[in-house]
Amino acid sequence: MTMTGRRSEPKQERAWRTRAHILLMAAELFAERGYATVTLQDVAERASMTKGAVYFHYKNKEELAVAVVQEHYARWPLLLQEATSRQLPPYETLVAVLDGVTHAFRDDIVVQAGARLQVERSLINGDLPEPYVGWEDYLTNLVEEIDKAGELRPGITPRGAARVLVAAFFGMQHISDVLTRRADLSERYGELRHVVLEGLRA
Numbered sequence: 001m002t003m004t005g006r007r008s009e010p011k012q013e014r015a016w017r018t019r020a021h022i023l024l025m026a027a028e029l030f031a032e033r034g035y036a037t038v039t040l041q042d043v044a045e046r047a048s049m050t051k052g053a054v055y056f057h058y059k060n061k062e063e064l065a066v067a068v069v070q071e072h073y074a075r076w077p078l079l080l081q082e083a084t085s086r087q088l089p090p091y092e093t094l095v096a097v098l099d100g101v102t103h104a105f106r107d108d109i110v111v112q113a114g115a116r117l118q119v120e121r122s123l124i125n126g127d128l129p130e131p132y133v134g135w136e137d138y139l140t141n142l143v144e145e146i147d148k149a150g151e152l153r154p155g156i157t158p159r160g161a162a163r164v165l166v167a168a169f170f171g172m173q174h175i176s177d178v179l180t181r182r183a184d185l186s187e188r189y190g191e192l193r194h195v196v197l198e199g200l201r202a
């Protein structure tokens, strides 16, 4: 017990909370300004912490950037679990997954920051995950289920469809970010759903 009578938060929980706060503040800055111009001093100020406190958790900017990108990808398993647990038919599951990904790109600063850092990956001297391939593999499996259900347009392969979907989605969210800071993302995604997603159907 502390003097205030409150049970003190376990040290490791407080450290985890601090680490998460630093990562979120860094994500805001990376999404706003890009990798090159952000300094750990900027992150410390945004986090209302000393630079030393930030260094305690992340030894340099590269490590912080890698952590933000890893957290970008860490967002997807729960989203996929939520979409697939609804037991929808295969095509509707694909739509539900991409609906959720669109919401994440619209609303989640860590997803936005991870996307920008991957575009700027050549500037980052860190061990970043290979981009795009995870989604190409996952969506290939989803489109294979659509094919098994007899709902895939003849002449389209699941792998080909998945590569087009990843390219179209990446380009769509990137253009929306550059031109409108993703203000028109939902409108553009509606167009992608109508043209590309519905274009897959037998």
Ligand SMILES: CCC[C@@H]1OCC(CO)=C1C(=O)O
Pocket: 101, 114, 115, 118, 119, 130, 131, 132, 133, 134, 135, 166, 167, 169, 170
């Ligand atoms: C879902 C489209 C692909 C996705 O969009 C931004 C980005 C970051 O590199 C992605 C990835 O690596 O999977």
